[in-house]
Amino acid sequence: MHGAYWANHAIQKADLLIACGxxxxxxxxxxxxxxxxxxxxxxxxxxxxxxNKNVEVDVGIRGDLKSVxxxxxPKIQEVKHDAWTEKxxxxxxxxxxxxxxxxxxxxxxxxxxxxDIWEATKGNALMVTDVGQHQMTVAQYYYQDxxxxxxxxxxxxxxxxxxxxxxxxxxAGRGEDIWLVVGDGGIQMTIQELATAVQENANxxxxxxxxxxxxxxxxxxxxxxxxxxxxxxxxxxxFLKITEAYGLKGYRxxxxxxxxxxxxxxxxxxxxxxxxxxxxxxxxxYPMVAAGADLxxxxxxxxxxxxxxxxxx
Amino acid sequence: xxxxxxTIVAFVEDEPGVLNRVVSLLRRRNYNIKSLVVGATERPxxxxxxxxTDEKNSHRRRGMAAxxxxxxxxxxxxxxxxxxxxxxxxxxxxxxxxxxDRVDLDLLTREYGATIIDSEEGAVIVEATGYDMEISxxxxxxxxxxxVELMRSGKMAMRRGSHEALKAKIEQMTSDDSSAKTLPQSAxx
Numbered sequence: 001m002h003g004a005y006w007a008n009h010a011i012q013k014a015d016l017l018i019a020c021g022x023x024x025x026x027x028x029x030x031x032x033x034x035x036x037x038x039x040x041x042x043x044x045x046x047x048x049x050x051x052n053k054n055v056e057v058d059v060g061i062r063g064d065l066k067s068v069x070x071x072x073x074p075k076i077q078e079v080k081h082d083a084w085t086e087k088x089x090x091x092x093x094x095x096x097x098x099x100x101x102x103x104x105x106x107x108x109x110x111x112x113x114x115x116d117i118w119e120a121t122k123g124n125a126l127m128v129t130d131v132g133q134h135q136m137t138v139a140q141y142y143y144q145d146x147x148x149x150x151x152x153x154x155x156x157x158x159x160x161x162x163x164x165x166x167x168x169x170x171x172a173g174r175g176e177d178i179w180l181v182v183g184d185g186g187i188q189m190t191i192q193e194l195a196t197a198v199q200e201n202a203n204x205x206x207x208x209x210x211x212x213x214x215x216x217x218x219x220x221x222x223x224x225x226x227x228x229x230x231x232x233x234x235x236x237x238x239f240l241k242i243t244e245a246y247g248l249k250g251y252r253x254x255x256x257x258x259x260x261x262x263x264x265x266x267x268x269x270x271x272x273x274x275x276x277x278x279x280x281x282x283x284x285x286y287p288m289v290a291a292g293a294d295l296x297x298x299x300x301x302x303x304x305x306x307x308x309x310x311x312x313x
Numbered sequence: 314x315x316x317x318x319x320t321i322v323a324f325v326e327d328e329p330g331v332l333n334r335v336v337s338l339l340r341r342r343n344y345n346i347k348s349l350v351v352g353a354t355e356r357p358x359x360x361x362x363x364x365x366t367d368e369k370n371s372h373r374r375r376g377m378a379a380x381x382x383x384x385x386x387x388x389x390x391x392x393x394x395x396x397x398x399x400x401x402x403x404x405x406x407x408x409x410x411x412x413x414d415r416v417d418l419d420l421l422t423r424e425y426g427a428t429i430i431d432s433e434e435g436a437v438i439v440e441a442t443g444y445d446m447e448i449s450x451x452x453x454x455x456x457x458x459x460x461v462e463l464m465r466s467g468k469m470a471m472r473r474g475s476h477e478a479l480k481a482k483i484e485q486m487t488s489d490d491s492s493a494k495t496l497p498q499s500a501x502x
Contacts, residue, residue: 049379052372 001027002136005098005287005298006091011036012296013087019043021065024054025155030295044068098286098301101141108256110134110209110279114141116259117179117207121267125179126169127151128204130162130186133215136285138181149176160189163206167193170202177267178203184210184236194246197272205266206274208239211281219284223299239276254278316394318347319368320470321378324388324483327353327360331386335362338380344368348402348467359388359487363400363470388486389479397473403466404441404448408458411435418458425451436461 008030011017017039022028024043029035032054041057043050044065051060061068096102100111114137117125127142128151129135135152144150151169153161166180187208197204218232243250249269251262253276266273286301325331332351339346348365368374378390393400410418418437422429427441441451448465472479 047379047383049376049383051375051379053376056372 001030001289001291002140002285002287003028003289004140005095005300006088008287008289008295008298009091010088011039012294014039017041019045019057020069021045023050026054026291029055030289030297031292034294036295094300098303100286100301103303106256108254108259108277108279109283110137110211110277111141112256113207113209113253113259113277113279114138114181116256117181117263118142120260120263121177121179125149125177126174128162128166128169128178128180129153130180130182131157131159131216132183132186133211133219133283133285134181134183134209136216137209140285159186162186163190163193163197166204166206167197167200167202170197170204171200178205180204180206182206182208183215184208184212184239185214185234188236191242194242194248194272194274198247201271203270204272205263206272207263208274208276209279210236210239210276211279211283212236213281215283216285218282219288222282222284223288224290239274243274249273251275252278317367317369318394319366319374319377319392320394320398320400320468321364321381321390321392322470322472323362323364323381323390324354325360325362325384326386326388327358328386331360331384332362334384334386335364335381338384339364339366339377342373342377342380344373344377348465350467350469352469356483356487359483363468365468389482391472391479393470393472398470399473400468400470401442401444402448402468404451405462405464406439406441406452406455406460407462408437408439408455408460409435410437410458414458421451421454425454427451 012035014036015038017036019041021044023045024032024035026032035055040059041055042059042061043052043055043057044061044063045051046062046064048062051057051062100109101115110133114134118141123143123145125142126149127138127144129138131153138150138152142150151165153165162180162182166178169178187206196202212233212235213229214232214234218229221227221229221232240250240252248271249266251266251273253259253262259277262275266275284301287298289295289298323335325335336346336349344366345368346364347367348363350363351360353359354361366377368377374392374394378392381387382390408418415437418439419429421427422439425441425443425447427439429437430440431438439455441448443451445468452460452463
């Protein structure tokens with residue numbers, strides 16, 4: 001649904017697909033009938049009920065990835081496919097020019113926020129997300145190099161998951177900094193757990209991405225329902241007063257230049273903190289494959305100057 | 314010939330709610346149950362289910378056993394569709410016969426190895442066991458009398474042979490110190 005442009009193209013044109021520990025769900029495959037039509041498929045999964053469930057594969061291997069891959073690696077010969085890697089680089093170049101990080105803007109996009117958190121935490125934070133646009137942004141812009149460092153409600157998509165999960169992670173106490181990224185919609189579903197966080201002095205940092213909408217649904221209404229925003233604009237409480245009422249440290253950021261310094265300040269603070277990032281209201285997650293569309297049939301991010309041109313009210 | 318019916322045997326905990334879990338799973342995955350028999354076994358605490366569906370897709374057939382196997386209440390599941398197995402059902406039929414037809418009914422019952430177990434006021438209850446074609450054929454023949462009530466039990470299946478592998482598997486899964494039902498360590502960190 002929101003995978004990388006070049007990766008989706010590569011999957012559609014590939015002649016061999018090796019799927020490790022994934023389940024070919026519809027967010028990943030797009031229209032299943034046209035998914036990677038010319039490839040042989042090898043699927044490795046620990047759960048035999050996943051093999052041949054959504055996509056019929058040529059070889060299904062049941063097993064723990066670590067042992068299967070360890071057994072397979074010595075049997076693989078090194079080969080080079082220069083033409084193919086060149087092709088992938090071409091697609092990557094297209095991704096690159098459309099990338100929001102490479103576009104000049106004085107507005108605060110959530111992608112900037114997440115990327116700056118990544119930079120400030122040197123990519124070593126335990127990331128927790130709620131459900132929605134910010135969740136996609138974390139997946140896209142917080143590079144994960146460490147195993148088991150992202151807590152997110154994937155297939156279930158339960159809004160309100162984030163705050164309790166972050167508190168749980170702090171109790172588990174693995175030692176890394178914990179950053180919860182949550183939207184203005186999702187946080188209100190379990191906002192009472194701020195009391196638990198304060199009571200237990202959970203060392204969590206909350207990055208609240210506030211765009212004033214249930215953004216993921218709003219995006220669908222914008223793209224597929226002719227901008228009829230039904231029940232997606234939401235009013236929120238004053239989050240700084242909320243933090244004051246619950247007794248945790250609160251900050252508000254609406255300018256990109258303040259992101260990193262505030263993140264570092266919050267992180268240095270002992271106990272729970274919350275930073276409200278007031279971001280662009282009508283931001284979208286790109287690229288996007290519409291439900292039921294071919295995987296390489298994507299909405300690409302427009303250049304910034306054209307992005308909001310037809311949205312002025 | 315490809316079998317149109319798919320038969321699996323599931324060994325599960327004899328606990329409240331287990332049947333519900335199995336059936337809910339089949340409903341969620343959209344399998345149509347043709348028959349389902351549950352009963353006690355040689356081992357206290359262990360129930361045995363024989364589940365017959367009309368699923369024809371081989372991937373979905375495999376997926377069904379694999380999904381039931383994932384339930385914590387399931388010890389082991391085996392697919393007996395393509396292996397030598399005894400698959401039998403039980404039938405009760407109540408027929409009304411006139412005095413003149415009673416001899417015919419006795420003969421037919423004997424022919425199918427069935428038994429007349431009750432007979433009063435002109436209504437006779439016949440019981441029969443056999444594989445499904447046998448039962449169906451018997452029912453066809455019974456139709457020359459008037460069948461007023463009929464019930465088939467659904468199928469029970471058991472693999473032929475000593476099948477030591479099954480015994481070992483159940484032994485392993487039911488032993489107290491078994492870690493077989495817990496995730497492998499590598500899945501936890």
